[in-house]
Amino acid sequence: MAWADGYLWIGQCYGARIHKVDATTGEVVKTLTSDRFVTGVTCVDGQLWHAAAGDDKPAELRRLGADGTPEEVLSVPVAMIAGSRPPATAASGAPGSGKIAPGPTQVRRLKLPP
Structure with missing residues (x-):
């Protein structure tokens, strides 16, 4: 779950969806779909x-x-991530540093077609 600009973003793992929820009314104002399990969201x-x-x-x-x-x-290069943090913090080993998995990790950028 993540908070941004008055909205909660809630990941639905097995439904492969991300819901944008108005924090004042509780109304789902947008739903995004994914082709894989959603194991964390962040803004x-x-x-x-x-x-x-x-x-x-x-x-x-x-x-x-x-x-x-x-x-x-x-x-x-791991099978599962639970939760997510900004990718720029995903490589150090200190507690609270954003480390994704035990041991060294490498993050590789992929180019997507336009």
Whole structure:
């Protein structure tokens, strides 16, 4: 779950959805879909990111456009990520540093077709 600009963004793991909820009314104002399990969501500098996992592929961190289309994908060499944090903090080992999994990790940017 993430908070941004008066809205809660709630990931629905097995439903592969992300819901934008008006924090004042509790109304779901938008629902985005994913092709993989949604294991975490976060908002960074006005951008929505979600952790994606499942289907025996490496986990990913995805920056989404307003329509839910991935605009940037970071491949993470682990099977599952639970929760997500800004990708810029995803490599150190100190507690609270944003480390994604035990041991060293490498994040690789993937180019998406236009």
